[in-house]
Amino acid sequence: MTAAQRVFQLARRDFTQRLRSKAFLFSMLLIIGIVVLIGPIIALASGDDEARVIALVGDQPGGSEEAINQQADLLNIDVELERFDDLASAETALSDGDVAVVVDGVSELIFNEESSLQLSAAVTGGIATAQRLINAEEMGLSDAEVGSLLVPVEFTERTLEPPSTEQDDAKELAAFASLMLLYISILIFGQFVMMGVMEEKQTRVVEVVLSRVKPTQVLVGKVLGIGLLGLLQMVALAGALLFTVSVADLADIDFGGFGLQLFGLLIMWYLLGYTFYSFMYGSLGATISRQEDMQGVAMLPVLLIVPGFFFGQMALIDPGLWIVRVSSLIPIWSPMVMAVRSTVGDVALWEVLLAIALVILTTMLLVKLGGRIYRGAILESGKKTKLRAAWRSANN
Amino acid sequence: MLRFDALHKRFGDVAALDGLSFAAQPGRILGFLGPNGAGKTTAMRCVFGLVNPDAGEVTWNNQRIDEPTMLTFGYMPEERGLYPKMKIGDQVTHFARLSGLDRSAATESAERWLRALDLGDRLDSKLEELSHGNQQRVQLAAALVHDPVVAILDEPFAGLDPIGVDTMAGVLRTLADRGVAIVFSSHQLDLVADVCQDVVIIDHGRSVLAGDVNELQHTSPTRYLHVEVNGQTWARELEGVGSVSANGRHRYVLDRRSDLAPILDLAARDGEITRFAFEPPHLTDLFREAVRR
Numbered sequence: 001m002t003a004a005q006r007v008f009q010l011a012r013r014d015f016t017q018r019l020r021s022k023a024f025l026f027s028m029l030l031i032i033g034i035v036v037l038i039g040p041i042i043a044l045a046s047g048d049d050e051a052r053v054i055a056l057v058g059d060q061p062g063g064s065e066e067a068i069n070q071q072a073d074l075l076n077i078d079v080e081l082e083r084f085d086d087l088a089s090a091e092t093a094l095s096d097g098d099v100a101v102v103v104d105g106v107s108e109l110i111f112n113e114e115s116s117l118q119l120s121a122a123v124t125g126g127i128a129t130a131q132r133l134i135n136a137e138e139m140g141l142s143d144a145e146v147g148s149l150l151v152p153v154e155f156t157e158r159t160l161e162p163p164s165t166e167q168d169d170a171k172e173l174a175a176f177a178s179l180m181l182l183y184i185s186i187l188i189f190g191q192f193v194m195m196g197v198m199e200e201k202q203t204r205v206v207e208v209v210l211s212r213v214k215p216t217q218v219l220v221g222k223v224l225g226i227g228l229l230g231l232l233q234m235v236a237l238a239g240a241l242l243f244t245v246s247v248a249d250l251a252d253i254d255f256g257g258f259g260l261q262l263f264g265l266l267i268m269w270y271l272l273g274y275t276f277y278s279f280m281y282g283s284l285g286a287t288i289s290r291q292e293d294m295q296g297v298a299m300l301p302v303l304l305i306v307p308g309f310f311f312g313q314m315a316l317i318d319p320g321l322w323i324v325r326v327s328s329l330i331p332i333w334s335p336m337v338m339a340v341r342s343t344v345g346d347v348a349l350w351e352v353l354l355a356i357a358l359v360i361l362t363t364m365l366l367v368k369l370g371g372r373i374y375r376g377a378i379l380e381s382g383k384k385t386k387l388r389a390a391w392r393s394a395n396n
Numbered sequence: 397m398l399r400f401d402a403l404h405k406r407f408g409d410v411a412a413l414d415g416l417s418f419a420a421q422p423g424r425i426l427g428f429l430g431p432n433g434a435g436k437t438t439a440m441r442c443v444f445g446l447v448n449p450d451a452g453e454v455t456w457n458n459q460r461i462d463e464p465t466m467l468t469f470g471y472m473p474e475e476r477g478l479y480p481k482m483k484i485g486d487q488v489t490h491f492a493r494l495s496g497l498d499r500s501a502a503t504e505s506a507e508r509w510l511r512a513l514d515l516g517d518r519l520d521s522k523l524e525e526l527s528h529g530n531q532q533r534v535q536l537a538a539a540l541v542h543d544p545v546v547a548i549l550d551e552p553f554a555g556l557d558p559i560g561v562d563t564m565a566g567v568l569r570t571l572a573d574r575g576v577a578i579v580f581s582s583h584q585l586d587l588v589a590d591v592c593q594d595v596v597i598i599d600h601g602r603s604v605l606a607g608d609v610n611e612l613q614h615t616s617p618t619r620y621l622h623v624e625v626n627g628q629t630w631a632r633e634l635e636g637v638g639s640v641s642a643n644g645r646h647r648y649v650l651d652r653r654s655d656l657a658p659i660l661d662l663a664a665r666d667g668e669i670t671r672f673a674f675e676p677p678h679l680t681d682l683f684r685e686a687v688r689r
Contacts, residue, residue, distance in 0.1 A: 003463075006493075006494055006496075009490070009493045009494055010494070013482075013490050017479070017481070017482060021481075203477040203478065203479065203480060204473065204475040204476060204477025205477040205478050205479055206477070207446065207471075207473040207475065207477065208471065208472075208473060208477065208478070208491065208535075208538055208539070209494065210444070210446055211444040211446065211466075211469075211471035211473075212466075212467060212491070212494040212495055213494055214463075379441075379446060381475075
């Protein structure tokens with residue numbers, strides 16, 4: 001069995017043992033369940049898709065119905081017209097919520113509680129157009145004259161900033177979701193690594209392992225096993241998120257191009273960010289052997305990663321800010337900030353490649369440093385090993 | 397042959413190993429003794445590179461111990477530890493895999509060892525569900541599952557009940573019969589005397605006595621005399637003769653060539669002699685003599 005196979009065997013143990021743990025499975029299914037359900041719930045609650053019914057009572061000019069429908073189309077609202085015999089039955093339907101507005105002749109619009117500007121505009125605009133057509137006909141105007149009378153004023157539109165499209169909204173939403181997923185996953189699975197290392201020290205099983213596998217390989221095996229578990233959860237969560245977003249129609253996500261690119265970015269930055277932080281967590285975990293000491297030691301990586309979360313949020317608002325550009329190259333933050341920048345803004349390829357290279361380089365450095373701290377601390381029998389002491393005793 | 401060759405190791409101001417040298421032979425059981433803090437655990441850790449000696453080295457058949465060689469060794473650390481929530485069958489298989497066995501060989505060997513240690517019906521139990529003694533057996537299985545050529549066992553008898561002790565001793569004898577070189581440390585000297593053929597006693601990081609247990613006992617110039625008169629331990633002061641008392645037993649310390657006739661006469665005057673034992677030193681005596689405590 002080669003060293004790589006032994007590392008893989010260690011990773012396999014961590015992966016399968018945690019996957020079999022009921023607590024882990026339960027929390028993972030719970031989170032995915034919540035994410036999957038949010039979409040349909042939002043879709044149900046908003047109920048925007050149903051056509052609103054306009055009840056017509058009394059006399060309106062001929063052609064009103066067609067004109068109202070045309071106006072509604074222009075206003076981009078979905079309406080249905082229904083004619084009622086008398087005002088009383090129409091009002092009953094209104095108070096029952098079956099219709100949205102009652103049009104009484106050409107004199108009154110009746111709403112249940114709140115008036116709707118859009119519905120008013122569609123009804124009044126439609127009826128006015130129908131009336132004008134009738135008037136024009138009575139005046140004996142030719143079709144051409146009627147046409148010129150009714151020609152709409154046409155404005156062209158421009159915006160000072162590039163217009164915000166639906167695709168942009170989708171990108172922003174996706175970038176925010178990515179930021180959250182990255183931040184949470186790196187922290188949670190990094191802490192799993194720390195806990196795993198600490199438990200092996202606490203139960204003393206690590207000495208049995210170390211009589212067969214080198215310390216750095218043990219650490220790599222743990223990072224790999226728990227990282228794969230995180231990857232599994234990430235894929236499941238990202239899938240659940242895409243599902244929920246498309247069900248709720250929150251954003252127009254094209255699964256083929258943008259969705260796939262987003263997914264690739266998310267996985268890549270998760271792997272880079274997680275690997276970096278988990279080696280830090282793992283080596284810190286070797287310095288403690290009690291659950292109570294974990295809180296204090298776990299603070300260091302959290303303090304390092306939190307600014308990255310904020311820079312990531314700034315990148316959502318303005319990906320061009322200098323602080324965003326700089327922080328997206330700094331390895332402790334780049335996995336989050338660059339992920340957001342690449343999703344919402346234009347980033348030069350060299351910037352992305354530089355950020356990746358820097359994370360990989362610092363991770364390699366961290367494997368060396370962290371491996372040494374791990375080696376120096378993992379067999380110490382005291383309650384807590386100081387980093388400097390671990391560093392020095394690594395040569396023992 | 398597993399040779400510890402002039403090992404030196406300092407932890408700060410403390411010299412844990414100070415030129416320790418001895419050797420363990422294949423097919424023999426070596427008891428590794430010494431007071432607390434003498435350096436036993438440090439020396440054992442040196443075999444597996446868990447501690448790097450400042451000077452000296454451990455060799456196997458005159459070769460430095462490289463990684464493939466180390467994987468043919470078995471180690472049971474003093475501070476026991478396994479994964480509490482892992483099934484013992486999976487657990488021992490895992491360690492067999494880490495020692496280089498392929499999947500089927502690892503599973504087969506784990507089951508064989510656990511059966512041999514009377515845990516065949518507990519393969520699917522989690523470690524934490526087992527009694528303390530049974531957990532110790534799993535620990536032994538984890539150390540030996542890959543059928544090592546060298547077994548380094550740090551305090552394997554600690555915490556075992558008499559039946560557990562018998563099982564452990566039986567396992568060690570079987571291994572030695574198969575040609576395994578066994579080194580185990582212990583504080584239970586009677587046990588060591590029963591189980592092992594060779595002994596190394598260390599103090600302050602260096603070997604103070606080493607050799608075949610029987611030979612050491614019989615070549616010792618010292619003899620211990622224990623006399624009982626009327627069924628009671630006889631403890632009269634004898635001029636020019638030293639004595640030791642432990643556990644209510646009074647024993648005179650003599651040279652192996654001492655003339656016993658005057659002592660026999662003296663004792664006979666006090667009553668009926670019910671016991672008159674002139675013996676070579678026990679391992680405990682050798683130990684005390686060696687570390688002078």
